[in-house]
Amino acid sequence: MYNIGVIGSGHRLTPLVMRLAENDDFQVRAVCDPADVREKYEGHDVTFYTDAEEMLKAEKLDCLMIGTRCSLHTKFMVLAARYGLPTFLEKPVCINEEQLAELEALTEINEKVVVSFPLRNAPIVNEVREIIRSGKIGKVAHVQAYNNVNYARGYYHKWYRDENETGGLWLQKATHDFDYINSLLDARPVTVAAMDAKQVFKGDMPAGLKCADCDRRRDCPESDQNVATYNDPFQIGEYCCFATDTGNEDSGSALVLYENGIHAVYSQNFIARKGAGKRGARLIGYYGTVEFNFNTGEITLFYHNKNHVETHKIEKTHGHSGGDAALIRNFANVVRGTESSKAPLSDGILSAKMCLLAKKSAKEKIFCNI
Numbered sequence: 230m231y232n233i234g235v236i237g238s239g240h241r242l243t244p245l246v247m248r249l250a251e252n253d254d255f256q257v258r259a260v261c262d263p264a265d266v267r268e269k270y271e272g273h274d275v276t277f278y279t280d281a282e283e284m285l286k287a288e289k290l291d292c293l294m295i296g297t298r299c300s301l302h303t304k305f306m307v308l309a310a311r312y313g314l315p316t317f318l319e320k321p322v323c324i325n326e327e328q329l330a331e332l333e334a335l336t337e338i339n340e341k342v343v344v345s346f347p348l349r350n351a352p353i354v355n356e357v358r359e360i361i362r363s364g365k366i367g368k369v370a371h372v373q374a375y376n377n378v379n380y381a382r383g384y385y386h387k388w389y390r391d392e393n394e395t396g397g398l399w400l401q402k403a404t405h406d407f408d409y410i411n412s413l414l415d416a417r418p419v420t421v422a423a424m425d426a427k428q429v430f431k432g433d434m435p436a437g438l439k440c441a442d443c444d445r446r447r448d449c450p451e452s453d454q455n456v457a458t459y460n461d462p463f464q465i466g467e468y469c470c471f472a473t474d475t476g477n478e479d480s481g482s483a484l485v486l487y488e489n490g491i492h493a494v495y496s497q498n499f500i501a502r503k504g505a506g507k508r509g510a511r512l513i514g515y516y517g518t519v520e521f522n523f524n525t526g527e528i529t530l531f532y533h534n535k536n537h538v539e540t541h542k543i544e545k546t547h548g549h550s551g552g553d554a555a556l557i558r559n560f561a562n563v564v565r566g567t568e569s570s571k572a573p574l575s576d577g578i579l580s581a582k583m584c585l586l587a588k589k590s591a592k593e594k595i596f597c598n599i
Contacts, residue, residue: 242296347552386466
């Protein structure tokens with residue numbers, strides 16, 4: 230029986246822990262979290278801790294799953310590496326250059342780490358990958374990718390607005406998209422240039438203002454009361470998103486040059502709502518163009534030299550378009566020693582580096598070499 234250790238059992242990681250524990254040869258053995266999370270593990274024989282190193286010293290664990298706030302991912306990954314444990318690590322793997330340097334020093338554990346990059350493992354991306362490999366569109370010459378995040382209120386209303394905790398929205402969202410683009414192209418990025426802006430979620434309301442204390446609560450379209458009608462816990466937060474201390478840009482775009490000469494253009498925004506939400510990409514070759522949309526599960530293949538269009542429909546599944554399930558299967562096999570990581574630490578480091586350089590490029594208005 231493989232014993233699972235958990236550090237940080239929040240909204241994102243807990244369902245993945247439970248999915249891993251559904252395997253007959255895995256069980257949750259120990260959980261470290263500063264909050265009382267016993268209720269989440271009813272029916273499991275779990276020992277609870279508030280100190281991660283104490284847990285690692287006391288328990289005989291076979292793997293570790295890290296789902297703390299982003300600012301702590303690196304700290305606990307370094308700790309896990311000291312114990313040599315196969316580790317499932319939430320993204321982003323780091324949020325600043327100092328943490329990046331710490332992770333780059335971890336070389337021996339690379340293949341034992343599965344970074345939480347579900348999009349590269351989603352069935353829709355695997356299908357696009359097969360189309361590219363088939364030669365139907367020819368060699369990819371250009372990429373246009375986009376992410377219109379229609380559920381993004383939480384990045385301004387909740388603790389996610391604190392960039393000291395998250396590293397900002399390049400590291401929250403683009404880290405996923407850069408990674409699946411790298412994976413599809415199977416090429417190494419060499420240069421990044423970016424711009425970002427804050428056009429909507431800013432204002433002159435007092436710092437620290439909460440909706441509950443605001444006299445505009447009833448009429449403000451972003452108040453906790455009015456946002457509650459969307460019935461999405463992520464979007465409902467207590468802080469004013471038009472205050473002077475609201476963090477995070479609300480749009481960003483990047484150009485990425487690859488070593489083989491291809492360049493990709495990527496754009497993300499956190500303003501679009503409802504049906505305007507869209508995440509996906511177009512990959513263009515001489516013979517054809519393939520476009521896919523995570524939101525709808527649709528792939529469209531346009532042939533350039535004949536009057537023919539192919540449409541593929543991937544059954545819509547929960548958990549990052551089915552990518553979460555694939556990641557946990559891979560992690561289980563990494564722990565068993567029967568498979569290598571499909572999202573190793575080195576790829577998490579590369580994606581984080583791209584995001585940090587995008588931030589630097591946007592701030593300093595320069596091209597940044599990777």
